[in-house]
Amino acid sequence: MEHECDVLIAGGGPTGLTLAVLLARRGVKVIVAEKEAAAYPLPRAAHIDHEGMRILQEAGAADAVYATSRRVVRYDFLNGRRRLLMRFDGVDRVGPGGWPGANMIHQPSVEAALRKSLANWPDAALHYRWEVRSFEDDGRGVTTRIEAPEGPRSVRSRFLIGADGARSPVREAAGIAFDDLQFEEPWLVVDVLVDDAARLPSANLQICDPKRPTTCVLMGEGRHRWEFMILTGETPEQVSDDAFVETLLEPWNVKGAVRIERKAVYTFRARIADRWRQGSILLAGDAAHQTPPFAGQGMCSGLRDACNLTWKLAAVIKEGADDSLLDSYQPERAPHLRATIDMAIMMGRMVCTTSRWSALARDMKLGLARALGKLPQGPDAYPPISAGTILAGSPGAGSYFPQPLAPDGARLDDRLGTGDWLVARGALAAPDLAPFAPALTRWLDAHRAEAVLVRPDRYVFGTGRSDELCAAWHAATGLRAAEFAS
Numbered sequence: 001m002e003h004e005c006d007v008l009i010a011g012g013g014p015t016g017l018t019l020a021v022l023l024a025r026r027g028v029k030v031i032v033a034e035k036e037a038a039a040y041p042l043p044r045a046a047h048i049d050h051e052g053m054r055i056l057q058e059a060g061a062a063d064a065v066y067a068t069s070r071r072v073v074r075y076d077f078l079n080g081r082r083r084l085l086m087r088f089d090g091v092d093r094v095g096p097g098g099w100p101g102a103n104m105i106h107q108p109s110v111e112a113a114l115r116k117s118l119a120n121w122p123d124a125a126l127h128y129r130w131e132v133r134s135f136e137d138d139g140r141g142v143t144t145r146i147e148a149p150e151g152p153r154s155v156r157s158r159f160l161i162g163a164d165g166a167r168s169p170v171r172e173a174a175g176i177a178f179d180d181l182q183f184e185e186p187w188l189v190v191d192v193l194v195d196d197a198a199r200l201p202s203a204n205l206q207i208c209d210p211k212r213p214t215t216c217v218l219m220g221e222g223r224h225r226w227e228f229m230i231l232t233g234e235t236p237e238q239v240s241d242d243a244f245v246e247t248l249l250e251p252w253n254v255k256g257a258v259r260i261e262r263k264a265v266y267t268f269r270a271r272i273a274d275r276w277r278q279g280s281i282l283l284a285g286d287a288a289h290q291t292p293p294f295a296g297q298g299m300c301s302g303l304r305d306a307c308n309l310t311w312k313l314a315a316v317i318k319e320g321a322d323d324s325l326l327d328s329y330q331p332e333r334a335p336h337l338r339a340t341i342d343m344a345i346m347m348g349r350m351v352c353t354t355s356r357w358s359a360l361a362r363d364m365k366l367g368l369a370r371a372l373g374k375l376p377q378g379p380d381a382y383p384p385i386s387a388g389t390i391l392a393g394s395p396g397a398g399s400y401f402p403q404p405l406a407p408d409g410a411r412l413d414d415r416l417g418t419g420d421w422l423v424a425r426g427a428l429a430a431p432d433l434a435p436f437a438p439a440l441t442r443w444l445d446a447h448r449a450e451a452v453l454v455r456p457d458r459y460v461f462g463t464g465r466s467d468e469l470c471a472a473w474h475a476a477t478g479l480r481a482a483e484f485a486s
Contacts, residue, residue, distance in 0.1 A: 015285030015302030016163035024121035047296035050095030061113035080209035098403030106220025168287035311456035391462025404439030424451035
């Protein structure tokens with residue numbers, strides 16, 4: 001049976017849209033099926049890191065997102081008396097991805113930028129009110145039955161991606177279970193429109209108050225967010241009442257400075273699907289994993305999934321790579337996700353302490369660590385890829401390759417384009433590389449390498465001699481490297 005598209009994506013949120021744009025850029029025919037009637041207009045995710053922005057850069061959406069986002073200099077953890085427990089400073093500095101480390105965003109604006117980018121590709125389509133009902137994978141492709149506005153229809157594709165959220169019908173229909181990482185806390189989220197920014201905090205705050213753990217963070221331009229932990233005995237209906245919300249905001253002295261845009265009760269969970277691939281069915285984003293929000297990595301993790309999955313799907317569909325390449329998706333992403341979730345849980349447990357004595361012990365422990373200079377200056381670095389499509393044993397293999405900026409502000413990715421890169425010392429005088437030569441030389445020197453092969457998702461395949469890298473890349477993927485080497 002002829003395929004109507006190469007990839008059908010269930011879910012038109014940030015993960016699904018990013019995946020669709022990145023695939024379309026590589027000539028992959030893609031359809032996005034979104035069950036809702038229109039884009040969700042209210043904010044959800046609030047943060048994208050430097051790596052997420054780099055992915056949006058490739059998707060053609062970064063400049064628009066950056067224009068409406070805000071930078072924050074620090075992330076403070078305060079106790080119930082508003083005394084400093086821990087501070088992550090300088091989170092606005094440019095990170096390895098070539099963008100600021102913390103970008104506070106308005107999710108509907110992110111999705112709008114991605115939809116605009118997707119519309120530029122004739123082989124990509126986004127359909128609203130297309131709800132996936134069932135599917136069948138026959139080993140040669142997937143037949144998906146969809147309820148559309150004009151009635152039931154079937155779509156034949158080579159692959160089906162479930163990017164359809166935490167309740168993922170695709171995941172459930174595939175019979176894929178979640179590994180519960182034992183974190184579950186109900187919180188009230190209050191998003192506001194800001195009329196007087198001078199009366200609001202300029203830093204992101206975690207108030208580790210056992211009486212009411214609270215989060216207060218910037219969002220995209222003109223918005224702010226509070227999150228309040230729901231205490232034992234309280235109900236979602238009770239805490240969502242306008243009068244109750246007013247009492248929660250009263251200590252912040254923002255009456256008249258803000259207008260409530262949204263109130264929602266969420267249960268913050270930590271879970272990972274036990275399988276991310278089942279034949280021609282794959283999961284991405286919240287369908288594959290859920291993380292508490294304390295590290296701000298929910299949307300970022302979905303974007304990383306999309307970037308990892310894109311180049312492998314394109315290699316299989318467009319370049320004839322064996323589909324066993326897709327088996328490296330979960331082994332590469334899951335350890336990173338577990339580290340992300342572990343970090344979020346650690347931060348969450350510190351924030352969510354409701355015992356006064358436990359909070360006192362925490363405060364004393366952190367105070368001692370601060371006096372001894374042993375507190376972290378920021379979140380721990382996430383682990384490199386340790387298993388998958390890498391040249392294991394070569395210096396730097398599996399690490400994240402930085403995106404240096406040229407003196408004129410140009411970014412490396414824009415000069416070298418999508419796809420893999422083979423960069424050798426002998427090529428650093430070439431016109432495309434010369435503006436970045438000092439930074440690239442420093443990286444090669446640090447790894448004592450003559451050349452580096454960078455994967456399309458900007459993780460390092462390996463280092464060594466150019467000919468050996470090309471041979472190893474071809475053996476691992478069936479692909480030929482795009483050389484920037486002499």
